[in-house]
Amino acid sequence: MTKIEIAKAFSNGAFYKAYDHIAEDAIWEVVEENMFVGKKAIVENCNQVAAYFKSVTTNFKTHHVISEENKVVVNGTAEFIRDGKRVSFVSACDLYEFNDQNKIERITSYCIQSQ
Numbered sequence: 001m002t003k004i005e006i007a008k009a010f011s012n013g014a015f016y017k018a019y020d021h022i023a024e025d026a027i028w029e030v031v032e033e034n035m036f037v038g039k040k041a042i043v044e045n046c047n048q049v050a051a052y053f054k055s056v057t058t059n060f061k062t063h064h065v066i067s068e069e070n071k072v073v074v075n076g077t078a079e080f081i082r083d084g085k086r087v088s089f090v091s092a093c094d095l096y097e098f099n100d101q102n103k104i105e106r107i108t109s110y111c112i113q114s115q
Contacts, residue, residue: 004065006104007072007096012060013053015046023103030109042107057081070098089114 001021009017028036036042059079066073075093079086090113097106
């Protein structure tokens with residue numbers, strides 16, 4: 001997978017596609033919310049989020065992808081629907097930083113949630 005494909009998969013909730021491309025010492029910061037240090041912590045959080053995604057209908061939209069050298073930025077929205085009603089809407093921007101082995105070493109996520 002390319003860096004762009006890895007980043008888009010992660011940003012759009014297909015976390016498992018990115019697992020092999022996360023460095024062991026990676027950091028994922030969800031600004032003003034959480035920080036996950038190490039691949040194990042990142043994968044554990046992804047598994048919890050993926051379980052939530054299975055409980056709702058998800059509608060991910062990618063608006064922009066910008067790539068330069070070892071960085072990829074993905075911004076878009078996610079709508080979560082249960083029983084025909086919107087339960088959450090998130091506007092997000094994720095910055096991925098890759099190491100020289102094309103593995104994610106840092107993710108910085110900015111998420112604005114509304115209903």
